[in-house]
Amino acid sequence: MPLAETLVAEPIQRRSEPSTFPALVEQYKRPLYALAYDLTGNHHDAEDLSQEVFIKAYRGMADFRGEAQVYSWLYRIAVNTFLNKRRKKALRFRQLWDDFSQAPHDAERQPQTDQQAEADVMRRHVETALQKLSPRERSAFVLRHYQDLSLREVADAMDVAEGTVKSLLFRAAKKLRTALAFYREDLGLPS
Numbered sequence: 001m002p003l004a005e006t007l008v009a010e011p012i013q014r015r016s017e018p019s020t021f022p023a024l025v026e027q028y029k030r031p032l033y034a035l036a037y038d039l040t041g042n043h044h045d046a047e048d049l050s051q052e053v054f055i056k057a058y059r060g061m062a063d064f065r066g067e068a069q070v071y072s073w074l075y076r077i078a079v080n081t082f083l084n085k086r087r088k089k090a091l092r093f094r095q096l097w098d099d100f101s102q103a104p105h106d107a108e109r110q111p112q113t114d115q116q117a118e119a120d121v122m123r124r125h126v127e128t129a130l131q132k133l134s135p136r137e138r139s140a141f142v143l144r145h146y147q148d149l150s151l152r153e154v155a156d157a158m159d160v161a162e163g164t165v166k167s168l169l170f171r172a173a174k175k176l177r178t179a180l181a182f183y184r185e186d187l188g189l190p191s
Contacts, residue, residue: 021058028074029054031147035075038142039082041127049085053078068156075149075157079139086135122183129179133172140168141176 032053037046056077064073130138136158143154144165155162 021061024057024061024070025054028071031071032074032078035078035142035147036082038146039078039139041131049078049082052081056081072153072156075143075147075153076159079143079157080159083135083139125180125183126176129176132179133175137168137172137175140165141172144169 029050033046033050036049036053037043040046040049053074057074060077064070068076130141133141139158140154143149143157144151149157151162151165154165158165160168
């Protein structure tokens, strides 16, 4: 039986046992890191966010009521932690970070072909465009399109109504379409 089902089925007092937590981390560390990377846009911040989420999950494990699936619970913690960090950073510095070119993994990687170089440039354009979205729009977009969650799951993870998710996705798509319009022009597609 997968850990998620075991965790929900166990009595609340048994879920907080230290032996349960390493299995939870092992099962969800990769999908949670992928979400954190999609939200933050770089390896260092993704690792920090992932660690913080697991720390919060460990501290709140006894309070997990089993009303949601474990991954939804972890994703909600991740999204809320990301949004809170972004708010604090925006208040403290009054600016958003748009530059991904200094990430260590980008500096070490050398494109081997023209196709790989074009894909790398396109990826950077998409990441830059994603950074221009509000944190809530980015979260909804990443959860829906990068993590393949349903609208209901995105709504649960963000603790908002499905209609709000649809609105956030619509605004995100519109902003991304505008930011990446030069690709449509290069391909000769109508705007």
